[in-house]
Amino acid sequence: MQQKPKVAIIGAGFMGGAHTEALRRIGVEVHGLLGVDAEETAKATARFGIPKGYASFDEVCADADITAVHLCTPNYLHAAQAKAALQAGKHVLCEKPLATTSAEAAELVQLARQKNLAAAVNYSIRYYPMNQEARARIQSGMIGEPRILHAEYCQDWLFLPTDWNWRLEPQQGGELRVVGDIGTHVMDMLTWLTGLEITAVMADLTTFIPTRQRPKGEVETFSGKLQTAAETEAVSIHTEDFASILLRFNNGARGVITLSQVSAGRKNNFWWEINGSKASLAWRQEEPNEMWLGYREKPNELLLKDPALMQPEVRRYAAYPGGHAEGYPDTFARHFADFYAYIAAGDMQRKPPFPSFADGWRELLLCEAVQQSARQGGWVQVSG
Numbered sequence: 001m002q003q004k005p006k007v008a009i010i011g012a013g014f015m016g017g018a019h020t021e022a023l024r025r026i027g028v029e030v031h032g033l034l035g036v037d038a039e040e041t042a043k044a045t046a047r048f049g050i051p052k053g054y055a056s057f058d059e060v061c062a063d064a065d066i067t068a069v070h071l072c073t074p075n076y077l078h079a080a081q082a083k084a085a086l087q088a089g090k091h092v093l094c095e096k097p098l099a100t101t102s103a104e105a106a107e108l109v110q111l112a113r114q115k116n117l118a119a120a121v122n123y124s125i126r127y128y129p130m131n132q133e134a135r136a137r138i139q140s141g142m143i144g145e146p147r148i149l150h151a152e153y154c155q156d157w158l159f160l161p162t163d164w165n166w167r168l169e170p171q172q173g174g175e176l177r178v179v180g181d182i183g184t185h186v187m188d189m190l191t192w193l194t195g196l197e198i199t200a201v202m203a204d205l206t207t208f209i210p211t212r213q214r215p216k217g218e219v220e221t222f223s224g225k226l227q228t229a230a231e232t233e234a235v236s237i238h239t240e241d242f243a244s245i246l247l248r249f250n251n252g253a254r255g256v257i258t259l260s261q262v263s264a265g266r267k268n269n270f271w272w273e274i275n276g277s278k279a280s281l282a283w284r285q286e287e288p289n290e291m292w293l294g295y296r297e298k299p300n301e302l303l304l305k306d307p308a309l310m311q312p313e314v315r316r317y318a319a320y321p322g323g324h325a326e327g328y329p330d331t332f333a334r335h336f337a338d339f340y341a342y343i344a345a346g347d348m349q350r351k352p353p354f355p356s357f358a359d360g361w362r363e364l365l366l367c368e369a370v371q372q373s374a375r376q377g378g379w380v381q382v383s384g
C-alpha cells in the first residue's frame with residue numbers, strides 16, 4: 001500500500017499559510033515548516049499547529065518522512081531549493097515564478113524528469129472553476145479559432161512610494177516585477193486556455209515611482225498597506241511598475257496585455273477576453289464565479305458557476321453547488337488535489353494535468369523575450 005504523503009512547507013508568509021490551509025482541506029498532512037529563522041519557524045508552527053519546525057533546508061531534505069516540499073519563499077530562492085529537494089528525492093510544488101532565469105528552469109525540468117518526481121508551479125488561477133470551464137469550451141471548438149486575446153492584471157498595493165515589498169528588489173524578486181509576478185499568470189492563462197503558444201512579443205515597461213521608502217525591517221506581502229509610519233530609507237527602484245505587451249501566437253492570433261501594480265482602486269483585477277471565429281468568452285478574477293459568452297447571432301449569455309451546468313470533464317473543479325461562491329483559496333485546494341492524485345497514480349512520466357515545471361520554464365523564456373524587447377524596442381521572437 002502507498003504511504004500517505006507528508007509535506008514540508010518552506011516560507012511562512014502569505015503563501016505559506018495559503019498552502020497549509022489548502023493541503024489540510026484535501027486531507028494531505030502538513031508535517032513540518034521552515035521559516036526564514038528560528039523565531040519565524042516557531043511562531044508559524046505554533047500558529048498553524050504544524051508538528052515539526054526545521055532548523056535548515058538541509059534538514060528538510062534529509063527528513064525521510066517528507067514526500068513533497070512546497071516552496072513558498074521569495075523568487076530568488078526557488079531554483080536552488082527546488083534543485084536540492086529534487087536531488088533529495090522529494091516531489092516539489094513551487095510557487096511562481098519557477099526560477100529567475102530560463103537556464104535554471106530548464107535544468108529543473110530535466111532533473112525532475114530524471115528523478116521521476118512530480119514537479120508543479122503554482123499557476124493557481126487556472127483552477128477557478130470558470131477558467132476550467134472556459135478551457136474545456138475553447139478546446140472543444142465552441143468559440144472557433146481564437147483570434148484576439150486581451151487581458152489586464154492591475155493592482156494598487158504598490159501605488160504609494162511608501163509601499164514596500166521584497167518584490168521591488170531584483171536580487172529577491174528577479175529583474176522583472178509586474179511581468180514576473182503577475183504577467184506570468186496572464187501569459188500562462190492565455191496559452192493554457194487556448195493550447196496556443198506565444199511566438200513573439202513587443203513590450204513597453206516603465207517605472208513610475210523611481211524612488212521608494214524602504215522600511216527598516218521585513219514586510220509581509222500585501223500587509224504594507226496596513227502599516228503605520230515606520231523608520232524608512234530612500235531606495236532607487238529599477239523594476240517596472242507597469243507593462244504593456246503585444247503578443248503573436250502560433251496560429252496567427254494576436255494579443256495585448258496591460259499589467260500594473262500602481263492602479264488606484266484595482267485590487268487584484270485580472271480579466272481576460274478571447275474573441276474566436278464563432279464566439280467570445282470573458283472572465284474576471286474579482287467576479288470569478290461568472291463567465292461571459294458573446295455571440296453575433298443571438299443575445300449574449302452569463303454563465304454562473306454551477307457544476308450541473310459545467311462540461312462533465314471539468315465538473316470536479318467546482319467544489320460546491322451552484323450559488324455557493326468559490327474563490328482564491330479554493331483554487332489552491334483544487335490544484336493540490338490534482339498534484340497529489342498524480343503522485344498517487346504513480347506514473348511520473350505522463351503529461352501532468354497541473355501547471356508543470358515545463359510550463360514554468362516557458363514563462364521564463366517569455367519573460368526574457370519581454371525584457372529584451374523592452375530594452376531594444378521592437379518585436380522579439382520567443383526562443384525554446
Ligand SMILES: NC(=O)c1ccc[n+]([C@@H]2O[C@H](COP(=O)([O-])OP(=O)(O)OC[C@H]3O[C@@H](n4cnc5c(N)ncnc54)[C@H](O)[C@@H]3O)[C@@H](O)[C@H]2O)c1
Binds near residue numbers: 122219
Ligand atoms: N500563486 C499565487 O497566487 C501567488 C500569490 C502570492 C505570492 N506567490 C508567490 O509565492 C512566493 C512567496 O510570496 P509571498 O507573497 O508568500 O511572500 P511573503 O513575503 O509573504 O512570504 C515569504 C516567506 O518566506 C520566508 N523566507 C525568506 N527566506 C527564507 C528562507 N531562506 N527559508 C525559509 N523561508 C524564507 C519569509 O520570511 C516569509 O515568511 C513568491 O514566489 C510569490 O511570487 C504566488
